[in-house]
Amino acid sequence: MRFVDRAVRDSFVAASLTLFALCALAAPQARAAAAYPDRPVRIVLPFAAGGVADITARIVAEKLGSKFGQRFFIENQPGAGGIAAARTVISSRPDGYTLALLSNGTAVSVSLFEKLQFDPTKDFQPISSLGFFDFILATSANSEFKTLGDFVTAAKAKPGALNVGTINIGSTQNLSAELFKTAAGVDFAIVPFRGTPEVEVALLQGNVALMIDSFASIKGNLADNKFRALASSGAVRSESTPDIATVRESGVTGYDVVSWNALFAPAGTPLEIVGTINAALQDILTDADVKKQLLELGIEAKASTPEEISARLKSDIDKWHEVIEKAGIPKQ
Structure with missing residues (x-):
């Protein structure tokens, strides 16, 4: 009985010490969280x-x-x-x-x-x-493409003939173009540039037929009527661009970026x-x-x-x- 009592007592002491240690560790964390942030x-x-x-x-x-x-x-x-x-x-x-x-x-x-x-x-x-x-799919104001459907039709008629400009390979904009190619079932060349300004120049000069970038990046040219927004990339229209139809609304199902x-x-x-x-x-x-x-x-x-x-x-x-x-x- 004494052996059993000693074992129970030792187990109780060990458990109490563990609990005490855990409480000691938790207390400073709780105080720190309550005071957050103090610097x-x-x-x-x-x-x-x-x-x-x-x-x-x-x-x-x-x-x-x-x-x-x-x-x-x-x-x-x-x-x-x-x-x-x-x-x-x-x-x-x-x-x-x-x-x-x-x-x-x-x-x-x-x-x-x-x-x-x-x-x-x-x-x-x-x-x-x-x-x-969202991202905006835009063309130049003097482009023959008035809608995204026009671009898709032209791309299907001449596979590989049209260029789409984005920033560097692997960027979300660049991958958005890759996804668009797959979702629309069309073939076009994706041309990567170092930054948005270079893509904008290429679009204005007619070296690319379409570009994909954020609204914030191209809103100046949109406001100046140098660019025409054909579609936005989200599944539903964005609050920031309620007048721009989505890619899905333009006939490309399953596209959402x-x-x-x-x-x-x-x-x-x-x-x-x-x-x-x-x-x-x-x-x-x-x-x-x-x-x-x-x-x-x-x-x-x-x-x-x-x-x-x-x-x-x-x-x-x-x-x-x-x-x-x-x-x-x-x-x-």
Whole structure:
């Protein structure tokens, strides 16, 4: 009996010590979450300053700073595949003070890069989406194509004769063109350029018959009536371009391309902190002023649950993997 009593007592002592240790570890985390944020927070972007993602992040960061009374600042770390920015974030302490902006481009990078050096589905904790945006399929104002249907008809009549301009190979715009080729059942040459300005010049000079890019990138030429928008890429018309028919409405079934930006944290970030940021974004992204600012860029502001944006990331990884494989785009 004494042996049994001693064994029970020892087991009880061991369990009590384990519970005490767990509580001791949890207590500082709980206090940290309750006080969050008590110092500046950086948001690392895999893009250069001045682009759509950068402007979106800065608008949101300013609002987060006002809401929490702490500075949220942007750190731009552009680079192929978003690798540099991702490594910076996932090597940081998972305490909510270093966040990442991931995008549809992150989903593309998984299949596009041989050595991505990170797994966005495992190395990051999702927080919320920030916004969603379509791409515009546009031609020059003096083009013979008045509708996207006109372009498809011409492409079917002369396979391989027409050129479509996009930015670099593997970009979402470039893959959108590859998907359009498959969905419409047509053959045309996709011509990649270093940046949007070069694509715009090519379109104006007649070197490409069609270009695909974001509304924000080409809205100046659209407003000046130098370009004609033939269609938008989403499944339904965007709030930013309600007068532009979708590719689906134009007769190409099954086509749906919507890009997005979202906030993620390093894996292991306390769920209390994730919830705090998510709740703030739910408020910020329904603010009329924020929605107006983003809509002018062609972006529909929208917060999500962590689970929703995680599911979107995984779904887009699968979607663009199939497009990349079908197009035969080599890994970089």
